[in-house]
Amino acid sequence: MTDKILVIDDDTSFCIMLKTFLQKKGFEVTNAFNALEANEFIKNGTFDVVLTDIRLPDSDGHEILELVKNTSPKTQVILMTGYTDIKSAVNAMKSGAFDYVGKPINPDEILHTIQQCLKRSAERELPKSASKSPSVKVSETVAFVKGISNHSNKLHEYVSLVAPTNMSVLIMGDSGTGKEYIAHSIHSQSKRSDKPFVAVDCGAIPKDLASSEFFGHIKGSFTGAVNDKTGHFEAANGGTIFLDEVGNLSYDVQVQLLRALQERKVKPVGSNHEIKVDIRVIAATNEDLAEAVRRGDFREDLYHRLNEFSIQAPRLNERQHDIMIFANHFLAEANLDLERDITGFDEQVMQLFLSYEWPGNLREMKNTIKRSVLLAKSALISLDLLPQEMLTSSENRDTLSFSKDDEETAIIKALEKTNFNKSKAARLLDIDRKTLYNKLKLYNIDL
Structure with missing residues (x-):
């Protein structure tokens, strides 16, 4: 039997694109462009998965989730959300949403999440006699986060x-x-x-x-x-x-x-x-x-x-564009695990995350964020919650290895030598890109 999916988003072109993609993967897809339309579909139809934007012009994902759970408890809900809505996504997962995916949406990531969602539903339908033997140690399913780098x-x-x-x-x-x-x-x-x-x-x-x-x-x-x-x-x-x-x-x-x-x-x-x-x-x-x-x-x-x-498997410091995607994912995990409601990171922490080398890669980031969530006393994670070695490492890298009088000249030469590629210039100068951007601003070097 074909699995039925309801996609709810006020972005018409996105809805049509996602519908076409999922139909090619064998799903039966219905689009709703606002909560009013969605309510009618949910009350009058049966869906295996509801995929909804957390922000809608006439409602939000929480109300959609509540309606689905009251109308069709077996239907799974997946939220689509931007970074600023991380707290809402976490709260919705506590209320019964299966998972969330961050925007901008990657179709393959959506597909993988839907497949895991349907697999979970199928496992719930299995009779108890079909469950695995307790003597066999089998690893639990682990979330695979898709970056954009x-x-x-x-x-x-x-x-x-x-x-x-x-x-x-x-x-x-x-x-x-x-x-x-x-x-x-x-x-x-x-x-x-x-x-x-x-x-x-x-x-x-x-x-x-x-x-x-x-x-x-x-x-x-x-x-x-x-x-x-x-x-x-x-x-x-x-x-x-x-x-x-x-x-x-x-x-x-x-x-x-x-x-x-x-x-x-x-x-x-x-x-x-x-x-x-x-x-x-x-x-x-x-x-x-x-x-x-x-x-x-x-x-x-x-x-x-x-x-x-x-x-x-690439090192985390090679995936600059993915760093905050992973950070927000680990924040959501920590909030769920520790039953906290930390909403995000302050500006200084985000800058440090982007410039830090992350020698322990994803494992270090996960542990750092979980510890910070446990210690946090306000809605945002701040620098004082991070391990001292992260702060010390950052301070050490923020200094160029040559005298200040020659600094501007050295930066310009490095840029010229690398055809004005900032990443390559930063490596040549043995500094991180964030430090280079700060120096460019300091010396009014326009590119």
């Missing part, structure tokens, strides 16, 4: 291309860049999305227990094996196994892993019977595995088995 567009393109295939994927990137988020997104857009996603921290598995962890064991097979154990491979059967920091596996364990991947069979420790497994493998590493192969620390055949398709 070139790096994000390329990342999203690669995810969309490889997700429907059965290819093994190797995700490379620094610690904290969201490699598991990317793996989750690949799984959720794949043909295995209704099957388990099992995440394994390879660095946390002791060498002597690796066989048991990956392939399971039977009771009494070794000292301490007091019960049968389901291994990660069997737990992921039909779905996806995510091998996080796969470079940490010992050479002996790599041999066992390669054999399991090649034969698509596993044998629990102490058992004489092999178990067939059908799994997709996604691996991640913050190491240079190709260099590890050259050193002899990582098996070349396993490397090629895992690396049918590779994706580079």
